[in-house]
Amino acid sequence: MSKLKTTILTGFLGAGKTTLLNRILSSGSSEHIAVIVNEYGEVGIDGQLVVQTKDEIVELNNGCICCTVRDDLIAAIRSLLASGRPIDRFIIETSGLADPAPVIQSFILDEVLSARLELDAIVTVVDARHISRQLSQEEAVEQISFADVLLLNKIDLEDEYRLIEIERDLTKRNPLARIIRTSSCDVELADILGIGAFDLKNILAIDPNILDEHDHEHDQTIGCVAIRDYEALDPAALNGWLTRLVQEIGTDLFRMKGVLNFAGEARRYVLHGVHMTLEGRPGKIWQPSEARLSEMVFIGRNLDEGGLREGFRSCLAKRHALAS
Numbered sequence: 001m002s003k004l005k006t007t008i009l010t011g012f013l014g015a016g017k018t019t020l021l022n023r024i025l026s027s028g029s030s031e032h033i034a035v036i037v038n039e040y041g042e043v044g045i046d047g048q049l050v051v052q053t054k055d056e057i058v059e060l061n062n063g064c065i066c067c068t069v070r071d072d073l074i075a076a077i078r079s080l081l082a083s084g085r086p087i088d089r090f091i092i093e094t095s096g097l098a099d100p101a102p103v104i105q106s107f108i109l110d111e112v113l114s115a116r117l118e119l120d121a122i123v124t125v126v127d128a129r130h131i132s133r134q135l136s137q138e139e140a141v142e143q144i145s146f147a148d149v150l151l152l153n154k155i156d157l158e159d160e161y162r163l164i165e166i167e168r169d170l171t172k173r174n175p176l177a178r179i180i181r182t183s184s185c186d187v188e189l190a191d192i193l194g195i196g197a198f199d200l201k202n203i204l205a206i207d208p209n210i211l212d213e214h215d216h217e218h219d220q221t222i223g224c225v226a227i228r229d230y231e232a233l234d235p236a237a238l239n240g241w242l243t244r245l246v247q248e249i250g251t252d253l254f255r256m257k258g259v260l261n262f263a264g265e266a267r268r269y270v271l272h273g274v275h276m277t278l279e280g281r282p283g284k285i286w287q288p289s290e291a292r293l294s295e296m297v298f299i300g301r302n303l304d305e306g307g308l309r310e311g312f313r314s315c316l317a318k319r320h321a322l323a324s
């Protein structure tokens with residue numbers, strides 16, 4: 001029986017991993033893809049942002065795939081393999097704070113994974129706008145070092161001179177990886193899937209100890225605040241608060257994302273923030289049977305949880321109705 005090809009999609013917070021995953025899942029291929037999506041925060045937003053397809057999607061939330069939910073990753077893959085469902089390929093989207101080394105290690109050391117799956121490639125999405133800032137985090141450096149393919153994404157936000165500078169830096173950090181420039185991860189799928197690029201020899205050259213057991217230690221100053229609220233929000237108030245927030249703490253606010261319930265709106269509102277960049281768009285229609293719940297996640301350094309919660313509550317529509 002031939003082994004199932006597995007792609008690890010990695011890249012720092014907000015680089016474009018889910019954008020790439022959605023591109024793959026929407027490609028119209030007849031393959032059955034088993035997808036595992038790992039999110040750092042206790043509220044899983046990505047599950048709602050991944051396109052609905054025939055493919056099997058398992059969410060591993062509330063922890064990083066390189067440490068707290070690593071055993072869950074192995075259990076999830078084993079259970080998918082045992083389920084008897086048709087699977088042609090695995091794709092694993094790590095959280096933006098994951099060190100890929102322990103994930104790679106699981107594929108080599110776990111007897112079921114190593115017997116049934118073959119690592120095809122590590123594809124790392126790099127955010128052209130934010131990468132220099134992100135490289136102060138060890139995880140961002142490791143994600144680049146272990147990549148077989150580096151997608152230099154968000155090229156629409158930087159000029160040619162800056163892109164050449166980033167490419168030079170990426171090549172210094174990982175001379176073996178192929179670099180492909182993208183906007184919204186518009187890569188040819190043949191350049192990232194089924195490419196047989198993973199080579200343990202290269203990985204051992206970067207990290208000779210990769211096969212030794214070690215737990216990954218995250219920077220303890222980085223945390224996550226998750227907010228869930230059934231009360232409708234006032235869009236103008238939220239926009240004002242978030243604009244002020246990113247001006248004040250944008251350097252330390254690595255990632256913000258939310259699926260929000262705006263008062264009087266038939267659709268959800270999907271919000272993305274990466275440092276100072278904010279982007280929003282209408283999402284799926286609320287069905288009458290659904291509870292209209294806002295979910296929002298903030299990931300960053302030394303976050304003031306009380307302040308964020310109070311800021312969020314100050315945007316509730318009922319407060320503004322009372323004030324007017």
Ligand SMILES: Nc1nc2c(ncn2[C@@H]2O[C@H](COP(=O)(O)OP(=O)(O)OP(=O)(O)O)[C@@H](O)[C@H]2O)c(=O)[nH]1
Pocket residue numbers: 011012013014015016017018019020046095096153154155156157182183184185255257272273274279
């Ligand atoms: N301008 C621009 N924005 C992009 C591009 N690719 C993705 N984005 C935006 O970047 C934000 C983050 O994209 P995601 O695909 O959710 O990033 P991610 O890596 O999955 O994020 P996490 O899972 O939170 O780490 C969204 O607002 C995207 O629309 C791009 O090429 N250019």
